[in-house]
Amino acid sequence: MFLGGVTGRTWAAPPGAPEPGALHRAAAELAERFVAGAEGRSRVTLLVLASAREELRSAAETALASALTQRGLTVSVLPAREAPQAESVARTEGADWLLRVRPVLGAGGRELTLSGEGLITAANFFLQRAQAPRPRPTHLLTATVPADQEVRQLGRDPRDLDTHGERRIGIRPLWKIEGRVLALAAGDVGDRAVSLVAVTAEAVLLYSAQGELLDRRGTEKLTPGPPVRDPAATVAVGDFGGGRIAYRLAGAAEGEVLAVPFDPGAPRPARLSLAAALPAAPLCAGSAGPLFGAFVPGRSALADRLEPRFDPAGRPRSPREYQVVAAAPRPGRVAYAALGTDDALQLLGPALEPLGPPVQGIGAGFALADLDGSGEPELVASSAEPGVQDRVRVLRLAGSTPETIFESPTVSGSILAGAAADLTGDGLDDAILAALVPGTAPGVSVTQLYLVTGDPRGTP
C-alpha cells in the first residue's frame, strides 16, 4: 500500500508512484483532516460502521487504520458489532479519540464518501465526574472522491448483481405516445430536472421522467423543404445557446432551438418556447459536446457531416450516409456512435476519432449509456432485422471487441429511436427506447417507450 505526502488539502502521489485507489485516497483525505484537528493527541479508537456491504466496510476500515497510522497515530480498531458501546470502550482503552466513520457509495456508484465524526474520549476534569457534556463538540469530517472500479465492486448491493457479479440490467415498458416517435433525447432541458423530448412528424413533446406530458409544440408551422418519403428527425438536449433543446425534421427547411424557461419558484409543468432557428440538424449532445449535421436533401438519411460547429457551407466528407448519431452522456473513451445506412455502427472518441472496426447488425433504435457505472458507456442496441417484434442487447464497449452483457426477450414493436440519461435518479445512465407498435385502430401509430436500466427501482 502506498500513501503519499500532503500538499495543502490535496493528496498527491509522488512522481513515478502508482496512483492509489479511490478507497485509499478517501482514507488519506479523511485521516489528514482528522489529524489537523486532533490537537496533538495520538491515541485513536477507530470504528467503521456497517455499510451496504461488509466488503466495503472492511476495506474502508483497513485503509483508514493504515492512513491514521501513517500519520503517527496509534490506532485501535473496534469491531462494528461494538458500535453501541464504542464510546465507553474507547475510554476504557484510554483512547484520546473515538473516530466513527461510515463509508457510502453514492451518486449511482460514482462517488465514495467517508463520513466521520471524531469524539474526544481523553480523561479530563469533567469526565472524571460525568460522561457528558463533552468538553468540545463532535468533530465532523467527510472525504469524497470519485469511485473506481474496485470500490464499485466492493460497494454493490448483491441483490442488484447477477450471477457474474454484474449489475442486473432489465427492460420495462414506460408510457405510450400517440404517433410515431422519430427521435428521442433526454436530459436537463433547462429546468434542472431530467426530461424526455420526443419528436414526431406532428409535434415536439416534452415529458417529465415520470411520463407527464409537460408541453407540446406543433411542427405544422415549420417551413417545408424537399419532402421525404420516410419521416425522420434528429433531436438533442444540450447547450445550444439560447435553449437546451434542438431538433430538425427531415423535409423541413430548418430546425429549431427551444428553450424551457426555468423559474425556481414555479412548479412544473415547463413550457417550450422558440429560441432560434437552426440551419443544421442537431445530431446529438453529450459530455463531449453537441454534434451537428445535415439531412441529405429529399432523403431521411444524414450526410457524412459530424461537426462540433456547423458550417453552412460545409460539405459531406464522404458519400457515406448515416441513420442516427448518438452521444454518451458522461465522459469516457467512447463519446459518440454513428449508425450508417448499412447498419454498421462506428464508435467515435471525443475528438471524433474512430475507435475500432464498426459494430455490425445494429438497429436504428440505440443509445450510449453507462448502465453499470463502469465509467464507459454501454451500447444499448435494437435489432437490425425488420419485423413487428424487436429485442434489445446491451454491449459492453470497454474491451477491444464489444461483449454482449444483456439480451432481452422479444419486445412488442419495432424500436426506431433511443436516448440516454439518468431517468431513474440513481446516478447512473438509463437508456430509453421508442418502439413503434400497432395502434388501437388501423392506420393509427403508437409508440411504446421502454426503459433499459440497472436500477431495480425503475423510474421514481
Place this chain on the structure above:
Amino acid sequence: MRTDRSAVRLLGLLPLATLAALTALAAAWPELGRAGVRPRAGGELLVALPATPRQLDPALATSAADQIAARAVHATLLEVDAWGGLRPGLLAALPEAEPGGRAFRCRLRPGLRFHDGSPLGAAEVAASLARLLQPTTRSPHAWVALPIEGAEAVRTGRAGALSGVQVLSPTELRIALAVPFPDFPRVLAALPSAVVPRSGGGRIGAGPFQVAQPSADLPARPGAGAAAQGALRVVPFDGHWRGRPYLDALSLVGLDAREAARTFGRGEVLVAIRPEPIPQAAMLELPALSATYASVNRARLAGRAEPVRRALAAINRVELVRLFVRGPAAPLHGLLPAAALGGGQTPPSPPAPPPSGDAGRLTLLVSSDAPFHRAVADRLQVKLFDRGVKVAVEAVPAEVFAVRAQRKDYDLALLEVPLQTVTPVPAALQAAFALDGPATALESLAALGTADRGALPAHLASLEERLDAVPLFAAALRVSARPGAVQGLLPGADGGIDFGDVWLLSQRSGNGAP
C-alpha cells in the same frame, strides 16, 4: 407513418367484413409490410408481371400489368391506404363536401409538378377529368367523370370542358355533380382519375417514377439477366409530392409462370405479381376485384336472351372457379365481389333449371389475351349446351374485343371489369358503365348514390337484373416476394402498390452479436 385520423373516420364507409379482411391482409404480411429498420435507398428491382406493360395512360390502362405500371408513373388526388381509409394524395386534404353531397371543394398541395417539370394545378385536374370523357380518348374509365355536371356534353363532343368543374385558383377547384354522390371522393382515388399533363400521351405523370426513355433504348443494367430484357424501366421522380422513392430503378417485365418461378429462384426477380404461387416466396393475395361477367346482349338476342341468361345463372360458379380460374378467385353471386361489398357466406348455386329449348346457335365473344378466359368460355359452352343453348366461342385479340364490346357487337361476351374501388356505390357505377354504358350507369347512380346501407343489396340486385350480365367470378393476383429481400411492399386495400415505398434489404448484415 403519419397518423391519419380522417382516414380512420372514413373507414366507417367500409363494410365491417371488408375491414376485417383488410386488417387480416395487412397483418398477414408483416415481414414485407412493416419494417423495424429505416428504409435504405438504392438498388434496382425487377418485378415479374403477367405481361410487360404497354399502356401507361391511366385513362386507357385496363390490364393488371398496365395498371401496375400506370400506378408507378401517375398520381391520384386521393389514395387508399392498407386499411381502406382515404388519405390525401395530390390534394392537401380530403375534399370538403358541400351540403347535399353534390359538390366538393378540393385544394391541391402547393408546388406540384409533372415529370417534365410543368406545373400541376387545378386546371390540369379539370382537364384530366374532362379527358376521360372526351370521345377522342376512348377511355373505358369514363365512369370516373360521369357523375360530374356537364359530363354528357363532353362525352358526346359538344363541349371540351366539364361545366361542373370550376377552377377557383391555381390550386383550388370545385366539382359539382349531376346527382348526389357522397362517395365521390372514393372515385378520385381510382387510378383512372390520375392527373396527366394536357400534352403527355399518358406517359408523363406526377407519380413516384418516371419513364426515362423508351425501354428499348436503355443500356443493359449491370448484372441484369435475360429476364430484364424488354422490361419497362422507370426511374425515381425527385419531385414526387411524397419525396423521392427509395429504389434507383424499377423494371417491370412480363414473364410466364414458369419463367417467373425460374428467375425468382435465381434471385433475378425479387417480386412477382402473377396469379400462381411461387415456391419459397412470401406471398400475399391482392383483393379479388377483377370481376368477370357473362354479358347477354338482349338487344341482339331479343326473346332468346332470357333463357340464355337463366342458363348462365344456373352454372355452378364454385366449380367454374375451382377448375378453370388460375390464381386467387371467388365465385360471384351478385354484381359486386366481396372485396367491394363486404363478403359474407357464399350462397349455393341455384338449382339447374329445366332445359330451355333451342335458343339457336350463339357466339360467345372472348378476349384471347385475357388469361384463362378461353378455358372458362369453353366450359360455359359445354354447360350451356347441357341446357339446350348452343354456343360457339369466338376468341379475338384484346384490341378487337374492346371495340366490339364497346359497340355491343356480340351475342354473349365474357367481360372482365377490373374494379377500381372497394366501396360499393363507386364499384357499381363502374360495373354498370362497363356492362351497359353511361346511361345505365348514371341511372344506377341516381338510385344508389344516396341509398342507405340497408337498401343497398336490393338496389344492387335490381341493377344486376337490368344489366343483363351474369356475374361469374372475381379474380386476383398474388404478390410473391423474396423473403428478407424486399421491404415496404404493402398494397392499399384497393390492391394498389406504391413502389415508391419499396426498398431493398439485400446485403444487410445479420442480427448476431459482433
